[in-house]
Amino acid sequence: TQSTRPQRLLGAVQKKATRGNPRSVIQTIDQFCRQREWAMNVGDEKGCILDSVVTETNPTTVLELGTYCGYSTVRIASLLPPQARLITLEFNPDFARIARQVITWAGVQDKVELVEGASGDLIPKMKAQFGVNTFDLVFLDHWKDRYLPDTKLMEECGLLKKGSILLADNVICPGTPDYLEYVRNSPRYQSQYFKSHLEYTKVEDGLEKSVFLG
Numbered sequence: 013t014q015s016t017r018p019q020r021l022l023g024a025v026q027k028k029a030t031r032g033n034p035r036s037v038i039q040t041i042d043q044f045c046r047q048r049e050w051a052m053n054v055g056d057e058k059g060c061i062l063d064s065v066v067t068e069t070n071p072t073t074v075l076e077l078g079t080y081c082g083y084s085t086v087r088i089a090s091l092l093p094p095q096a097r098l099i100t101l102e103f104n105p106d107f108a109r110i111a112r113q114v115i116t117w118a119g120v121q122d123k124v125e126l127v128e129g130a131s132g133d134l135i136p137k138m139k140a141q142f143g144v145n146t147f148d149l150v151f152l153d154h155w156k157d158r159y160l161p162d163t164k165l166m167e168e169c170g171l172l173k174k175g176s177i178l179l180a181d182n183v184i185c186p187g188t189p190d191y192l193e194y195v196r197n198s199p200r201y202q203s204q205y206f207k208s209h210l211e212y213t214k215v216e217d218g219l220e221k222s223v224f225l226g
């Protein structure tokens with residue numbers, strides 16, 4: 013039977029990346045996507061912006077929406093202090109299975125909780141079922157038409173506090189127009205656009221960083 017792209021990506025990691033070395037896993041996936049097959053990871057260029065936001069936020073509790081193969085999961089987790097934790101939501105079981113193996117290969121599994129399911133169903137359970145109070149940082153990288161409803165849901169569930177950071181991928185390509193309009197015009201957010209490029213291409217894309225003002 014034919015392998016899938018995520019399976020081939022995992023194969024490259026297990027063949028070429030050093031176990032327990034997150035930077036090696038990231039480098040291997042970026043090389044795979046540049047030289048073999050494009051995949052929708054945040055990538056190395058936008059990844060550097062992600063890294064700087066994570067390190068400057070110094071978060072204790074992070075939420076990622078859309079794990080895919082775990083590239084940004086590994087990137088974020090590798091920068092977290094020992095007690096910090098990252099909860100990542102993924103509703104496709106095949107992608108979740110691949111991501112778990114990538115996360116474990118990188119050796120960051122102790123900081124990561126991958127939860128299978130739809131964000132709309134899981135976000136309301138974060139406090140009661142996952143013992144979360146509020147998130148210091150949220151990385152949005154799932155279906156682009158879910159960014160806005162999930163942001164409103166996180167507000168309603170009291171999962172954002174004054175100073176919580178939302179970092180959204182792909183606000184230009186594929187684009188998240190309703191989300192951008194909301195965070196840029198709402199008095200409850202201070203938004204900033206980080207211009208970059210679509211992963212592994214010269215096409216414009218960028219990240220939107222929005223601070224929740226309470």
Ligand SMILES: CCc1ncnc2c1ncn2[C@@H]1O[C@H](/C=C/CNC(=O)c2cc(-c3ccc(F)cc3)cc(O)c2O)[C@@H](O)[C@H]1O
Pocket residue numbers: 052053054077078079080081101102103104107129130131132153154155156158181182185186210211
């Ligand atoms: C139901 C809520 C919900 N709950 C839980 N998990 C969910 C979910 N909705 C989605 N997922 C999972 O997240 C991942 C999807 C991510 C979606 N990302 C893009 O579509 C994208 C596209 C391009 C691009 C493609 C083609 C181009 F030509 C240009 C650009 C570039 C990018 O960086 C991109 O992120 C998958 O693992 C889903 O299973």
Ligand SMILES: [Mg+2]
Pocket residue numbers: 052053054153181182
């Ligand atoms: Mg993306």
